[in-house]
Structure formats: C-alpha cells, structure tokens
Amino acid sequence: MYDGQCKRVRLYRAMAKNNSIELTPDCSACAALCCVVFAFDKSESFAIDKAAGEVCPNLDDNMECKVFQDREELGFKGCITYNCHGAGQRVTQEVFKGMSWRQDPSLKHRMGEALSVLRRIHEQLTLLSMASRMNLDKGERETLEGLEKSLTPVSRWSEEELSNYPIDRVTKNVSKFLLGLQRLVKKPN
Numbered sequence: 194m195y196d197g198q199c200k201r202v203r204l205y206r207a208m209a210k211n212n213s214i215e216l217t218p219d220c221s222a223c224a225a226l227c228c229v230v231f232a233f234d235k236s237e238s239f240a241i242d243k244a245a246g247e248v249c250p251n252l253d254d255n256m257e258c259k260v261f262q263d264r265e266e267l268g269f270k271g272c273i274t275y276n277c278h279g280a281g282q283r284v285t286q287e288v289f290k291g292m293s294w295r296q297d298p299s300l301k302h303r304m305g306e307a308l309s310v311l312r313r314i315h316e317q318l319t320l321l322s323m324a325s326r327m328n329l330d331k332g333e334r335e336t337l338e339g340l341e342k343s344l345t346p347v348s349r350w351s352e353e354e355l356s357n358y359p360i361d362r363v364t365k366n367v368s369k370f371l372l373g374l375q376r377l378v379k380k381p382n
C-alpha cells in the first residue's frame with residue numbers, strides 16, 4: 194500500500210464490511226488505474242496516443258496527476274469525464290488488497306481485467322441506486338433488491354469471481370427493469 198491513504202482505506206473497508214459500497218470515485222484509495230490500464234487514442238478527449246498498460250506520462254511517482262488542474266486546456270478532457278463509479282478503489286483495496294502495479298508491474302493487466310468488469314457492475318449499481326429513489330411499487334422494489342443482490346458478492350470480489358461473472362446478462366436484466374419504470378419518469382413540458 195502506498196503512503197497517505199491509510200485513513201481512507203480504513204474507512205473504505207468499514208463501508209465495504211457494512212455493504213454500503215461507495216459508488217463515487219476515491220482516487221486516494223485507488224492505484225491510479227484509469228491512468229494506466231486503458232488505451233488512449235489521440236483525439237478531442239486525449240492529447241496523446243497511449244497503449245493499454247502504459248503509464249500516462251502525466252502521472253507522477255506519488256500516483257498523482259502532474260497536470261490535474263490543467264487537464265482540459267492540455268487536451269485531457271477524457272480524464273475529467275471518465276467515471277469509474279468507485280470501482281477503481283474497490284479493485285485496488287478489495288480485489289488486490291491494497292497492492293499496486295508500481296510494486297509489481299505484472300499486476301497491470303490483471304487489475305485492468307478486474308476493473309473492466311467491476312466498473313460495469315458499479316455502473317449498474319449506480320443506476321439501481323438512482324431508481325431506488327423513485328416511487329416503486331412492492332414488486333418493483335423486490336426486483337430492484339434482487340438485482341442489487343446479484344451485483345453483490347457473498348463476501349468480497351476476487352479476480353476469479355469477476356472473470357466468471359455474467360456481466361452481459363446482468364446488464365441486460367438491469368436495462369429491462371429500468372425500461373419498465375418509464376411511467377415514473379416525468380416528461381419534459
């Protein structure tokens with residue numbers, strides 16, 4: 194585990210234990226995964242080409258972005274709009290127990306694989322969390338809770354569980370459920 198994150202990590206672990214998983218990114222508890230595992234194509238969103246697994250040249254040795262305040266002006270708008278929905282810190286802390294690819298570069302690929310699934314899981318949980326604030330009937334609420342349960346491991350996520358998880362099927366089930374709630378969505382005047 195790298196310096197300066199112990200307090201956040203303790204808090205994160207307590208929340209995970211209580212099943213109140215954080216769906217908001219906490220970069221201080223993450224091993225800067227989005228700055229490493231993804232490929233960038235030079236475009237309006239990214240000023241450079243970068244291969245998956247290549248460390249962004251703007252990431253410093255303390256895992257902080259050297260151009261954080263100036264990302265938009267320097268052509269890194271994609272970093273601002275990207276949202277892992279809290280999956281980055283969970284991959285780092287829960288799946289890899291606080292380890293970082295800095296200590297073991299062979300983890301880059303494995304952490305990237307775990308993030309690609311867990312991010313989609315957290316995206317579905319975020320949508321369901323928004324739907325839970327709607328005026329659902331009993332059956333809808335039960336369906337929602339069943340879907341949330343299917344997106345939550347019995348104890349904790351492991352690499353193996355994530356790689357075997359049927360994310361495409363569960364995503365389809367969530368989409369179908371949300372489409373059925375259209376009557377609750379206010380139409381614009």
Ligand code: SF4
Nearest residue numbers: 228249251252258272
């Ligand atoms: S520009 Fe900064 S935030 Fe974006 S990938 Fe590079 S280090 Fe990360």
